[in-house]
Amino acid sequence: MLRGGTVVRRFTILYASGFLGSGIVLLALTYLMSGVRLSVPADPSAGPRTSQQQIRDLRTRLADVHVQQEHRWVVASLIALVVMAVLSLLLGRLLAGRVLRPLRLVTAATRRISAENLHERLAVTGPADxxxxxxxxxxxxxxxxxxxxxxxxxxxxxxxxxxxxxxxxxxxxxxxxxxxxxxxxxxxxxxxxxxxxxxxxxxxxxxxxxxxxxxHSAFADRTLLSLGELARESLDSRASDIAAKALDLRTEVGPTAWTRGSAALLSRLVQNLVDNAIAHNEESGWIRVAVDGDGSEARLVVETGGRVLEQDEVDRLGRPFERLGTARTGSEGSSGLGLSIVAAIVAAHGGRLVLRARPRGGLRVAVTLPSAAPEGDAVTAEVTA
The missing domain is CATH 1.10.287.130 (Signal transduction histidine kinase, dimerisation/phosphotransfer (DHp) domain)
Structure with a gap:
């Protein structure tokens, strides 16, 4: 018994109609492809025969015709069955796709909604099914x-x-x-x-x-910013700490990494990455800071040397209070929020954060943000700098 629900009834009616139509077409094809004349032709060369002989000849011919008819019927039925099996598959696919299309739309809309845009709703219209x-x-x-x-x-x-x-x-x-x-x-x-x-x-x-x-992603101070300039400012502000640890600093800053966002948050993002690279580095180690971009993305990469890390361990660094090699409360100079703040800022600006353990030791942090087209004067100033 069908319970109240138009989707259940729709599936039942559509598939029942499809198979009913397939059966009707199957019978029609079988009938058309198995048509046989049942008349028995007369033999003009035969002379008068007895009634019994004629009856025996007629029965023999009727048996032959019946065998031929059964053979044609079987062949026609097999051909029709194959044809209708293919048509039924196509018809079922078409009907199922048509009925399930609203579910696919709901699934796609649900996947687009995340913690950053929970205010969005599916708002599906249509019958109350x-x-x-x-x-x-x-x-x-x-x-x-x-x-x-x-x-x-x-x-x-x-x-x-x-x-x-x-x-x-x-x-x-x-x-x-x-x-x-x-x-x-x-x-x-x-x-x-x-x-x-x-x-x-x-x-x-x-x-x-x-x-x-x-x-919260609700900041109103969005402005055009150069990731290269933010990186230079952060490195300059920590020059003494870099020198104190005798770190080898390698920079590759291009002029095309422009993005639009909160100056305070993006500045903190870059500063946290630089601070993390210095604090969790070994004496006389190295830091590589690379900034580049194209027409669609602006990228910032910060790499450091050090001990070999497990990727599972690195994957947890984007969570609050997670640290490498120390207990949750065992770091004197770190709050354990550095990379989680970076992850939140990247997500708020519609970007991506990738943390990778380097095979030879150390950590690679890659930040990708949506690119923004700078004004002509800004480009000239960046290249000159």
Whole structure:
């Protein structure tokens, strides 16, 4: 028994009609291809015979004709069966494709929706059948997910802002305690340790705020930017740290890597990659920074040497608080948010982030962003620089 649902009825009616039509055509072809005259021709050379002899001859001829008819019937049926099998496959494919087309549209629309565009909906129109019910269910799920993501980002942002006040109060209390005449050595030592931890918490809050902003993807300060210029600025700002570790810096910065986005976020992206390359490098190691682009993409690649890493280990670096070779809370100078912030900024700008363990040791980070056409003056300035 068919339950209420137009898709079920549509499938049943269409396929039943298709097979019924195939059967009718099969019978018609069999009838047309098996037509045989059953008349028995007279033999003019034969003389008068007895009735019994004529009856025996007639039966013999009728038997031969019957055998020929059965043979033709079998051949015609086999040919018709093959023809209708092919036609039934084509017909079934056509009907199934026509009925399932709305489901393919729903599937394609669902695949396009991710954490960055949860505000989009399928909004399927048409009769209130199972397909529309499925689409409405998916829309309801997307609405709940969007609300959950928004609440999470709002909580992270609000909590980070609210924690600024107690941090400032602690810093002020430390300054007051140290400013007293002849503070005890233990007080100075404790104040130094507390300042270090407060700085670490401060960096962690900065990371949370930036991560929440990047994941929200709602920044209005989009402007035309040169990835090459951002890379040069980041490397110049960390020149002393690079020299302190005796790192061999290799740069390949082209003039065509232009993109459009948030200057603050993209600057932080490049800075995080440079900081990561310095902090997780070995003494007297090397860093390679390459920037190039074409008409569709702008690319930034940062490579470092070091120990051989497992790809499974590297794949987790885009998640918050993931580090290489250390415990979750075991890094003094790192918040564990560097590459997760990079991943969020790249996603917010519609780009791709690829992390690869180099076969000979070290890490390769490749960022690809949508390219933007620069103005003539900007190109001239970039080439001159």
């Amino acid at each position: 199972e397909v529309k019910e499925l689409a409405d269910t998916v829309d309801g799920l997307l609405e709940r997910l969007e609300a959950s993501f928004v609440a999470q980002r709002r909580f992270v942002g609000n909590a980070s802002h609210e924690l600024r006040t107690p941090l400032a109060t602690m810093r002020a209390s430390l300054d007051v305690a140290v400013a007293k005449p002849e503070p005890a050595a233990q007080t100075l030592a404790l104040a130094g340790r507390l300042r270090t931890e407060l700085d670490r918490v401060d960096r962690l809050l900065d990371g949370f705020l930036l991560l929440a902003r990047a994941e």
